[in-house]
Amino acid sequence: MEINIFQALLLAVMASLTSVIGALGTTYSWYTLSRPLVASLVVGLILGDVKTSIMVGAAIQVVYIALVTPGGTVSADLRAVSYIGIPLAVAAVKGAGLNPASAQGAGLAVSIGALVGTVGTVMFYSTATMNLIWQQIGWKAIDKLNYRIIYLTNFIFPLISHFVIAFLPTFFITYYGTDIVANLKEWLPMDGIPMKTMFTLGSLLPAVGIGILLKQVVQNPVDLIIFFFGFTLAAALKINLVGAAFVGAMIAFLNYKIIMVGAGKKSASHEEDL
Amino acid sequence: MEINIFQALLLAVMASLTSVIGALGTTYSWYTLSRPLVASLVVGLILGDVKTSIMVGAAIQVVYIALVTPGGTVSADLRAVSYIGIPLAVAAVKGAGLNPASAQGAGLAVSIGALVGTVGTVMFYSTATMNLIWQQIGWKAIDKLNYRIIYLTNFIFPLISHFVIAFLPTFFITYYGTDIVANLKEWLPMDGIPMKTMFTLGSLLPAVGIGILLKQVVQNPVDLIIFFFGFTLAAALKINLVGAAFVGAMIAFLNYKIIMVGAGKKSASHEEDL
Amino acid sequence: MEINIFQALLLAVMASLTSVIGALGTTYSWYTLSRPLVASLVVGLILGDVKTSIMVGAAIQVVYIALVTPGGTVSADLRAVSYIGIPLAVAAVKGAGLNPASAQGAGLAVSIGALVGTVGTVMFYSTATMNLIWQQIGWKAIDKLNYRIIYLTNFIFPLISHFVIAFLPTFFITYYGTDIVANLKEWLPMDGIPMKTMFTLGSLLPAVGIGILLKQVVQNPVDLIIFFFGFTLAAALKINLVGAAFVGAMIAFLNYKIIMVGAGKKSASHEEDL
Amino acid sequence: MSVKLTKKTKDQAFWWWYNGNLTGFTHQHMQTFGFMCAMIPVIKELYKDDTHRLRSLKTYTPFFNTEPQIGSMVVGISVGLEEARANGHEEIDDEMINGIRAGLMGPLAGIGDSLIPGTYIPILLSIALGLSTDGSPLGAIFYAIVYIGTMTFFMKYIFDKGYELGGRAVDVVIGEQATAFRESMVMVGTIVIGSLAASWIGVSTALKFDLGTYYNAAGEQVANVLRLQDTLNGIFPNLLSLLTVLFTWYLMTKKKMSPITVMLILVVVALVGVLIGFFDPGLSY
Amino acid sequence: MSVKLTKKTKDQAFWWWYNGNLTGFTHQHMQTFGFMCAMIPVIKELYKDDTHRLRSLKTYTPFFNTEPQIGSMVVGISVGLEEARANGHEEIDDEMINGIRAGLMGPLAGIGDSLIPGTYIPILLSIALGLSTDGSPLGAIFYAIVYIGTMTFFMKYIFDKGYELGGRAVDVVIGEQATAFRESMVMVGTIVIGSLAASWIGVSTALKFDLGTYYNAAGEQVANVLRLQDTLNGIFPNLLSLLTVLFTWYLMTKKKMSPITVMLILVVVALVGVLIGFFDPGLSY
Amino acid sequence: MSVKLTKKTKDQAFWWWYNGNLTGFTHQHMQTFGFMCAMIPVIKELYKDDTHRLRSLKTYTPFFNTEPQIGSMVVGISVGLEEARANGHEEIDDEMINGIRAGLMGPLAGIGDSLIPGTYIPILLSIALGLSTDGSPLGAIFYAIVYIGTMTFFMKYIFDKGYELGGRAVDVVIGEQATAFRESMVMVGTIVIGSLAASWIGVSTALKFDLGTYYNAAGEQVANVLRLQDTLNGIFPNLLSLLTVLFTWYLMTKKKMSPITVMLILVVVALVGVLIGFFDPGLSY
């Protein structure tokens, strides 16, 4: 199966709009349009085979069903999974004459998804980095109270990043990629250095996201004690986040009382107004 | 086997005296006379077949071996289990010519126990509710320093509740019940609405008991934090109550120091007098 | 195989020097020379059969691989295991013509190790007790600023304890012991009172070590709350020591703030200097 | 001129409590009347005029509930405090006495319920069951004697300890220290009640959604069943029980409903829940 | 003379946030610009002179990041606070507003990430997958409608709640109480972030040493393999992840590196680690 | 006029400690003499008159015990503090120095014991065992060199760090802050000791009661065995160990017994326990 120029253009547009930092906003783009299941409907309409596309999309969706991106760290940017991976997988599956719901069909789809997922990760970090340029501009606009530039910085300039980093690659990969895809597993085997490094990086990067959050709350090294405590709750006690928040609230409650006592007020008063 | 009028009367008396709020007091009635094993001796003497009765009672006892009634919430009031359930089970087992120690015998006994246990639960809550009437009277006596009425309120008036709610039903059920019992499982199947609702209710009602305890210690919504913390200890960390008390003591120890510091005293002093 | 007088003397010297409180110091003696694996090399050189000795030593080492002696409580003093147990085991294994790496060979070695390990435990506690004599002397020297006696108390006098309690027994046991060892299992069976008591004692004694540590930090019974909390962390929550230290740090952090508030200072200040 | 209660009066207080701690139970006041009955002989002996008697009797009108056997300690403490108050310790007022009562009842309820019916009784019954295996009455007799014997001794012992403590408390636990101590005890109580809730309430839903099947990575067709209970546990273990307690607490505290009303509401909840398939105990005979 | 924001302005604030919370994302400032865009209409309506406008705009320049959907609450609160400030509440200064923003963003990030993409979305998707089993578009449509519908409603709802809270907060959360509250919220946030780190980072090493064999007590020949990861877990579970976070935190806080630089360092770490065999994800197609 | 210790003196302090931290061990004083021996060269160099020397020597007479290798840090700190005291810092008195010593010894004992013999040594030995599989001396040699080498380096390193810290501490950790810090360290120590107790003491009873059989709900005849240990674990895990520690603590603290006496008592306890069947290690060759 071939993907024509028009179809490739449409897919490239979709890839630009979605992503966690996609131009359509978190709720529409990241949490809806970039979910493989939803995307597979769009892709199916573009490619003209909704049924196959959705079967492929569903298989891929299962892998990413609980994808969380704490603190701006993305282990797989779904825009690539969805708008490069699904079309190529549809093409590959149909090319090989496989049933998309069969073991081989689903397996192939998921492999392609994993592969381009790492490509998406590169896209995500590149876009975020390129956006630094626009923020330079926006930052200067603040002092001049130039509201327009601020809005442009947040909404319009980043489209350039998306064009360069998502649109163009998506277009070329989907347009030329159908032939390549069959041999991808041989070119980029999972036990080769590139893929190993990519996936290792995927496990390391969330640390940066957490590190950024941590930087906000821990200025003083002594406060790391609190962080270690939270880490211990989950690592050693296997408590989940809601539980950690409950325990944290208990500790914070004592802390609140301490500060209030230090401020010379009985903590009892006003407490109920909280 | 038949239960005669005299036997039914004696059983009804016993049912009135026992229960968690029975007229003989917690230690004698609830924790001793209403335990199925102990009750089966009494029932055996009344019915004239100690051996069978104790075998039946032992089988039922196993089910209720660790029954706890936190905050006045009773999942099975043993007075019914013991003084309605055991006699009927003895009758049923002997009627069917079963060995009470056999699989069928013990199974039948336990089923009857479970069935009338729910009846007992209704008895318990009804009695406690009817007692509200007497407390109205008692409450007025306080201002008048009428000690006698206070004692009557706590010890004598509730006998009326027991008469109406425990004595009469027990008498009638044990007297007429032997024939019925055989078909009970068909009339009140476990997957029917009534039994399902009863047992669901049994799992919900303890929440009222805990709620009452909670009301005493948490006036201020912010104090719910402490409750959540305790809940987390048991729910997420699977700590038992003694452990929770230890952890709680640690937290309370800090709290004590905070309040003492707030009161302008060094917590260190006097501490040892605790 | 026989152990000659000269060999027995050398083994006795080694036994005097090692132990957790051995004359060569913690790092050299206890944590190096008394490890069965290291000791087996020394023993091998003394007995003239390095290969067999090391194979025996390795088998015994596995048993004591993570031996910890909290607060001066020793469940097995390795000096006996290493310098009595290994030589006797080598003799026994060779005497019986066993392969030290076979199931029977290793099993025999480990049994002998366990047996003399308990002997070593008696040695350890006896030595520590005998040292009390020297400390009497040393204690008096402090007021007189007699540095020499203080050094003698810590380094030289204890050699007398080691001579009496480790050197002599080791010499005699290794010299005469080779014949005896074969029948030891019959004389001191594991289900006999003496061995049962020894091992029970082994499980009780660490409590003294912990008790001594506890005495230092808990003068006031109310502080036991803190100890109970720590106990709960490990006993009920299965947290390890590093985790307990993290949780403890969190609690101590609040405590620090409380005391500082009590002292009229904002805890925030200076905090970063910690 | 110091008043000392006679042994007889103290014994009366103890036995009234022993026999009547739950006999007049309602969900509104629970053990309040039982407690009052225990205090009456004490009050009558300590005070001769009605004004003082009334004041002291009224001290014991607030809600009281705890595990009644271990709770005899609280009665002992109150007797000691009342005696001290009669001897002119003015710091001992209603607020202080009730503070201590309220502070202790939570922890003692939790600890007592889990140690007595939760641990001690099951042990005794296990032994007794062993003695009654073949229908012998031995087990029943053994249980009755041992339980009543040890429990009566235990209750009397901690009642006496409580009495001594109550008397001494005056010298120690007064003013701010009493407040700090009480508030901290309430804190322990609240934590214990939280654990109690999580251990003893087990509300769960039977709702599950059968969502056909899907194909997993290996291309296998997998049944896609969504069990609501699993999902809720993922959010927080035993979440439904937590919510149910909060719901009852909310109704009683914020909506000022009586426990009876709340129970009736739960009856409706149970019925509706069963009808719509949300609840299903899944039992069989 | 009190200023009240029009509904229109508040709606504008909400929708700017809704549509742009992450569109201008960089690792340096994350949601700072998105937040500012939401505040601009508010600032323009509340103040007519540039001095005040500039002051208020600059209030929102510090770093901001949270789960953006649950985070619409923070936007609501800020709108409420800004309105109060415009009405002359002088206690509301930059420090206070940013204290609240900083205090809330940690907890809300943790809670939001685990409840929305971690719990709610997987549930919806499970249902949707069931509806699409045979390649039917139903599941996709169902998911899109339900997710967007409920989420939009939810975001608007907590935005409004936040706005009310922000307005009321003035009367309550001021001065020392605000500080105490904020610091305590930050504490919860730090604890939650700690748990987050332990739950969501899974750095592990594949290094193992094959040390031949040894004979155990039973004389059996046993393979002697030392897995570094097991050893590290023995010291503390998930230790490598803890160290990695501390490392990134150290680089950014103490070495003042930007997140981008830190990421590049991690690329090198990953590559070197893979080359020397320390890291090995061990995956296969 | 400021006194600075020569490198030689500091080295002497270190090596006396290194070689003698446990050589004069008794259960009464443990590492007290070892610590004193390390301080003597320091005291001799810093003070020339006997009054000061005696005062400072006596500072180190209280009980001391910790994991001796990681504990070389405490020696370093004390050297630093002593130097500062000699330089006229009057805040540094016996109480302060001993406060810090006592505060650190608990945590370092727990951490040190679990990291060095509990973790590091087992790793080294595993490797060494691998090298000695066929009776080769390589493993033994490897272990001796690596352990002594790394440990000596480590001890010297943290001794030096401690010395610097001790010197600097003067400017920082004084007065109330020192008290607060010390008390909080003691708190960590107490918690760690609690965990230590639970992890390393495993007193358990073998007592079980064979109570015949009973019939369960399914009518099956079930063996009714009451294992006391299970019951005790139900009350609290590892309860017997907790009680044993409390017992030894009670004897030593409240009854002023020496550790030796307590040990003799435990010998009797063990013997009696074995005879009555309470204890039974259940081992076999």
Ligand SMILES: OC[C@H]1O[C@H](O)[C@@H](O)[C@@H](O)[C@@H]1O
């Ligand atoms: O972790 C909070 C938040 O951080 C970033 O803004 C993004 O990764 C979001 O997806 C995430 O919710």
Ligand SMILES: OC[C@H]1O[C@H](O)[C@@H](O)[C@@H](O)[C@@H]1O
């Ligand atoms: O929970 C404390 C207490 O509450 C009520 O009084 C009764 O249910 C008792 O059985 C119980 O012990």
Ligand SMILES: OC[C@H]1O[C@H](O)[C@@H](O)[C@@H](O)[C@@H]1O
């Ligand atoms: O527990 C701390 C410490 O106590 C004693 O000094 C000895 O048992 C050491 O081996 C141990 O490290």
